[in-house]
Amino acid sequence: MTVPARGLELAAMLSRLHHRTLHHLSASECETMSVADLLGLADAEDQARWEGLLLSYTDPLGAPWLRASVAAGYDGIGPENVVSFAGAQEGLYAVLHALLQPGDHAVVVVPGYQSVETLALGLADVSGVALDAADGWSLDIDAVAAAVRPNTRMLCVSFPNNPTGALLPPEQFSALVTLCRRHGLWLLSDEVYRLTEHDPARRLPAAADAYERGVSVGVLSKAYGLPGLRVGWVACRDTALIGRVARFRQYLSVCGAGPSEVLANVALKAGEAITRRNRGIAAANLSALSGFFARHPALFDWQLPEAGVVGYVRYAGADGVEHFVARMAEAAGILLLPASVFRSEVAALPADRFRIGFGRTCFPAGLAALEAAIR
Ligand SMILES: Cc1ncc(COP(=O)(O)O)c(C=O)c1O
Structure with a gap:
C-alpha cells in the first residue's frame, strides 16, 4: 500500500x-x-502488577483487566467487546480497514482527525459534510442524510470535535443514530475528547452504547493527558466486527506495551x-x-x-x-x-x-x- x-x-x-x-x-x-504521580494513584492490585511486571509479550487484544477497565466506562460493553491499540490512530486505521472496501462509500463529517478522511479515501468513495462555521460549527443532519447512497457503509463523526471544540446536541446525536439504523450504516465515532465536556451534563452517550453498530474509539491521550502511554481502544457491541478489527490489529503491533497497560489501568481507575x-x-x-x-x-x-x-x-x-x-x-x-x-x-x-x-x-x-x- x-x-x-x-x-x-x-x-x-x-x-x-x-x-x-x-x-x-x-x-x-x-x-x-509523571509516572511517579500516576503510580501514586494506583490501588494495591495495580501496584503489585507494576512491581511484578514481566516484560514479555502481552495479550494481543490488550490485557483482560485493561479491557475490563475500559469496558467499565461504557454501559453495555464487556471486555470481549474491546480491543486495545497503541493510540486511537491505530484503532481508527483498523476499523476503517475492517469496514471499507472498493465499491463502498463513506460519509465523513469534517473537520476531524485528518487520517480518517485520508484513510477512507484510500479505501472507498467518500462524501464530506462540513460543520457550519457560520452557525457555531453546527451539523446539518439533512445534509448528512442527503449524502447517503445505496452503497454507503459507514458514517464517521467526531464529537467533541477537534479542532472546533463543537459538541452535538443530544437530539442531533440520536438523529444520526436513527439515520444510521435506517440505512444499516456503521457509525464510527471518534470519541477521544469524551470526558472533556466543559459542562459534564452535556456529555453525549458513547456510540457503542447508543447503537448496535456504533463503534467508539477512545484513548488516554486527550482527556487524561497521557499520550505517551499510547493506549487507545475500539469498543463495539458487534462481536463479529470486533473480531475483524482484532485481525487487522495483528498487522500493526503484535501486542501492547506491558508497562503502558498497567499505567493505563491505573489512570482508568483514577479517571x-x-x-x-x-x-x-x-x-x-x-x-x-x-x-x-x-x-x-x-x-x-x-x-x-x-x-x-x-x-x-x-x-x-x-x-x-x-x-x-x-x-x-x-x-x-x-x-x-x-x-x-x-x-x-x-x-x-x-x-x-x-x-x-x-x-x-x-x-x-x-x-x-x-x-x-x-x-
Ligand atoms: C480527534 C482525534 N482522534 C484521534 C487522534 C489520535 O490519537 P492518538 O495520538 O492517541 O493516537 C487524535 C490526536 O490528535 C485526535 O485529535
Missing part, C-alpha cells in the same frame, strides 16, 4: 517546528503527569480525579483566553468551545492566517496550527482559521507571549 501524503501535514509541521518551539499553543491534549483536575486547568485557561480575545476583537473572532481543549479561531488580520502563524513561529517561537493543516478534500472548510490549545498549565505563559508578539 502506498503511504497517503494527505493527512500527514500536522505530523510534518510538528516535527519540523518542534525544536524551535518555545510555546506550544496548539497542543491538543490535557495537562500530563474521575484525573479528568476533573484536567477540566479545571482547561476552564481556567479558557477564561484567560476569552479575556485575550475580548481585548483583540479586530484581529480574532471565535466560537467558545463546548468541550475539549482546542478552539478554531478566525484570524481577521490582512496578512492572512498562514502568514500570521508562520510569523508567530519564527519571531516568537509560538506554535499555532493554521487552516492548511486541517483542510479537507471532501468538503470546503474555512481557510482563515488557526487552532489554539488550552489544556496545559504552560498555557498562560504562551498566551502572554502571544499577546506580546501581536503588540
Whole structure:
C-alpha cells in the first residue's frame, strides 16, 4: 500500500517546528503527569502488577483487566467487546480497514482527525459534510442524510470535535443514530475528547452504547493527558466486527506495551480525579483566553468551545492566517496550527482559521507571549 501524503501535514509541521518551539499553543491534549504521580494513584492490585511486571509479550487484544477497565466506562460493553491499540490512530486505521472496501462509500463529517478522511479515501468513495462555521460549527443532519447512497457503509463523526471544540446536541446525536439504523450504516465515532465536556451534563452517550453498530474509539491521550502511554481502544457491541478489527490489529503491533497497560489501568481507575483536575486547568485557561480575545476583537473572532481543549479561531488580520502563524513561529517561537493543516478534500472548510490549545498549565505563559508578539 502506498503511504497517503494527505493527512500527514500536522505530523510534518510538528516535527519540523518542534525544536524551535518555545510555546506550544496548539497542543491538543490535557495537562500530563509523571509516572511517579500516576503510580501514586494506583490501588494495591495495580501496584503489585507494576512491581511484578514481566516484560514479555502481552495479550494481543490488550490485557483482560485493561479491557475490563475500559469496558467499565461504557454501559453495555464487556471486555470481549474491546480491543486495545497503541493510540486511537491505530484503532481508527483498523476499523476503517475492517469496514471499507472498493465499491463502498463513506460519509465523513469534517473537520476531524485528518487520517480518517485520508484513510477512507484510500479505501472507498467518500462524501464530506462540513460543520457550519457560520452557525457555531453546527451539523446539518439533512445534509448528512442527503449524502447517503445505496452503497454507503459507514458514517464517521467526531464529537467533541477537534479542532472546533463543537459538541452535538443530544437530539442531533440520536438523529444520526436513527439515520444510521435506517440505512444499516456503521457509525464510527471518534470519541477521544469524551470526558472533556466543559459542562459534564452535556456529555453525549458513547456510540457503542447508543447503537448496535456504533463503534467508539477512545484513548488516554486527550482527556487524561497521557499520550505517551499510547493506549487507545475500539469498543463495539458487534462481536463479529470486533473480531475483524482484532485481525487487522495483528498487522500493526503484535501486542501492547506491558508497562503502558498497567499505567493505563491505573489512570482508568483514577479517571474521575484525573479528568476533573484536567477540566479545571482547561476552564481556567479558557477564561484567560476569552479575556485575550475580548481585548483583540479586530484581529480574532471565535466560537467558545463546548468541550475539549482546542478552539478554531478566525484570524481577521490582512496578512492572512498562514502568514500570521508562520510569523508567530519564527519571531516568537509560538506554535499555532493554521487552516492548511486541517483542510479537507471532501468538503470546503474555512481557510482563515488557526487552532489554539488550552489544556496545559504552560498555557498562560504562551498566551502572554502571544499577546506580546501581536503588540
Ligand atoms: C480527534 C482525534 N482522534 C484521534 C487522534 C489520535 O490519537 P492518538 O495520538 O492517541 O493516537 C487524535 C490526536 O490528535 C485526535 O485529535
